[in-house]
Amino acid sequence: MLLSVKNISKEYNNGITALKNVSFDVEKGEFISIIGPSGSGKSTLLRSINKMIDISQGSILFENRNIENLKKREIELVRREIGMIFQNYNLVERLTVIENVLHGRLGYKSIFAGILGIYSEEEKKEAFTFLEKVNMTKYAYQKCNELSGGQKQRVGIARAIMQKPKLLLCDEPIASLDPKTSENIMDYLKKIVTELKITCIVNLHQVDIAKKYSNRIIALNKGEKIFDDKPEYLTNDTIEFIYKDEEQD
């Protein structure tokens, strides 16, 4: 088992309970989509797994190790194993595509090597290999602020893969993209994580995309897990139930 989320709850300082007693296990190689209305806790869940926020109750085991109460250095080591892809890409816009991809290695470097941008020939070669996988080689020396949203997310995927993560967390990776580009990005993502055997958890707004690409769907509503099964069991009635309160939110 790669990840075990056990009875986790998260209450923010403002009193909002974003997650209520959520549990699930993730096996290596799974491609899981997390769906649910706006505010149901999807981002909170991913941020908890990545240790960007601390949970209020419960425990999260990554490779059978409890990631609560870790020391700073131990958190850095766990983060190295967990890649992230973001809705807003989180690229360094003034830097080139290849520099951004190489940033995927920063977690493995000393601060000095990172600041000075010192990468081995092997790392550079690898960065180009991953850039090729997302069909972005010809943009390698272009600055990221000159790219379209879809191209930026392809760089985001290459950077995340460059980190050699065991788990990839994608927080609304296609929420800023048009439908055609969204499918294109999901195609790249699915192909690469399958080829490299990387376990993937993706937060999505689009139920049809979740059904098309995942092996398993988890649905949250008001911080509670209300569905966790194969996509084929996600019926229209269940979808209606998951999103029943969305308009009032």
Ligand SMILES: Nc1ncnc2c1ncn2[C@@H]1O[C@H](COP(=O)(O)OP(=O)(O)OP(=O)(O)O)[C@@H](O)[C@H]1O
């Ligand atoms: N940093 C924070 N401080 C206080 N409350 C927060 C914080 N982040 C999120 N929340 C609240 O926690 C709840 C869950 O938010 P979260 O962003 O996890 O939901 P989500 O399902 O990802 O929503 P969306 O689909 O709109 O991104 C919401 O009520 C939100 O307002």
